[in-house]
Amino acid sequence: MSTATLPAATHVAGATVEFRGLRRSFGATTALDGLDLAVQPGELLALLGPSGCGKTTALRILAGFESHDAGEVLVDGEPITSIPAHRRDAGMVFQSYSLFPHLTAADNVAFGLRMRGTGKAERRARAHELLELVGLPQHAARYPHQLSGGQQQRIALARALALKPRVLLLDEPLSALDAKVRLSLREEIRRLQQELGITTLFVTHDQEEALSMADRVAVLRAGRLEQCATPSELYARPATAFVAEFVGTMSRIPAERAGGGTVAVLGRRHAVDGALPADGPLDVLLRPENVRLAPAADGPALVTAASFLGAVTRLTVRLADGTEVKADLPTEAAAALPLGGRADISLPERPVLVDRRTAASDRA
Template sequence: MSTAAPHTPPTATAAGGATVEFRGLRRAFGATTALDGLDLDVRPGELLALLGPSGCGKTTALRILAGFETHDAGEVLVDGKPVTGIPAHRRDAGMVFQSYSLFPHLTALDNVAFGMRMRGTGKAERRARAQELLELVGLPQHAARYPHQLSGGQQQRIALARALALTPRVLLLDEPLSALDAKVRLTLREEIRRLQRELGITTLFVTHDQEEALSMADRVAVLRAGRLEQCAAPAELYARPATAFVAEFVGTMSRIPCERAVAGVALLGRTYPVDGTLPADGPLEVLVRPENVVLRPDTDGAAQVTGASFLGAVTRLTARLADGTEVKADLATEAAAALPPGSRADITLPDRPVLVDRRR
């Protein structure tokens, strides 16, 4: 597994955030193993995204940290202290759910103030704090509205304000944007990141959306079958995936058959060094991202262009090799115009180490 890249806390206020540690965390539901020895550290004041397919254990880890779920083995520590046995309302964590979970009979202001009310905060103080938080999330004029009078994005802002009301040292976000449309999702993504940086709260953000994770997080932890595959800064995760699973889950990858060679692997008429460890046996494939595939018009080329998808400044071409392998290539749209479907092309990769996996 990969070690994380050096990280600078997002703001000077991040020191107020807590450290979070998962140590050998295990949880099973009957015959289904949700967490299988999860080891992960979250640094003070950072936003760490838990990314992975459905069933990988990311939400289970979040709920165990929040105190809503128990674990079978292992340990969860906040600021170096175990939290097992501490009830959820005493864990100094705020949680925002996918479904908003607002009280329909309370106004926006009263929803935000609810936690403070349960803690016995005086009416004047909690209402002043709730109004302050509504201003923080950009909804001061909606204080008297009920949830059914708010849009989905506005409800999620209220839910975020409620989670912040008790000044938690850890903020937990469980796919809070998945129920929203694309434009609102983008706006709230930026808003959550701004608030997190401003407040310096250690934040765990669960998502299955790779774009969301890469655009928001200081680091991204990719989970698979209850285990950590890699935890790294977004740029490192994308450019240097530690495993084939990470490579294919984060971004688009093509697989090209290759052969073992003295100095690496041979494909497309050239030999390339290997990034990482070469599988000990079996047939092999190289994993390559579309932007790293070079196509040039060539009537005798080894690839035939079979499709093109216009993406603005870039066009994604699909090229088929003689053995039927299909390879994606991102070219500047102007250059792609010289390679219409049906044309032949020379295909090469950059002269640098390649990621190799067993052939499927």
């Protein structure tokens, strides 16, 4: 993709987007259950969550491709429910590219302009400008079947931008691409979005994509917003156990109430980060980088697996009660803990995230 300075005419003013109490059901299935969410001008907001959480439904309602049962959607403070999809000033890029197979790359980019009655010369100039923007000017005369998947998705992105929309909507646009192309294209999309200043909503179920691309990430579960925060805050201070386990890797270790708002885990008392459940057995939730291991012939943890990750090696250890815990150690330190070896295990002196103990199937 070109790294040249963008033409002034290409820049757009980012719009605000608001979902207020948005509800949508399909028969007995509730897709959105009172979604409240605001997107700031020029922000890239990722909608993240498991399949069926409502993220694509929210995007389609914003685009005008889907109706809603209650609530409202506003763009720059104005309700848009009564505005048809083709007049909502939103560009959408789909997972499946959705290019017209009988049109060249340039004609695909210019299609929306043609539908608006834009003159031929202006259409050609705009298509060339957008093809330059996505780094494919030399492919203007090619048809979709003559392009790779990554190239087709760039053409789809250029087409979405051709009408200078106030909002750009990306519905899992990278999931059909191989890993190397996906990594390259997500970096290019992010750079382009920042340079254009366009408000963007990005739907994905891939946490790595969300955390690496977004200004903020909204985690949805069963049609409800669990948390909306910056990637670093989402990872370091998850608001709920669901967010903690969905974003990044978490281990659960049984804990006991120790009084004074503390819990006992691995033989030590720790303050609780957030609310302590009123009753029932407890688990402490731990990131791998917050688990400490040290070789000990009679230690309580048995090393059962190791995954080399470069500078870090992720070890899996099993405690006496069968609990499995993951720990990230510098690879040099991990070498002292071979498979079948034993280790002492401890936690940093900091508050811990606690959740009511439940079966794994109930946390899905």
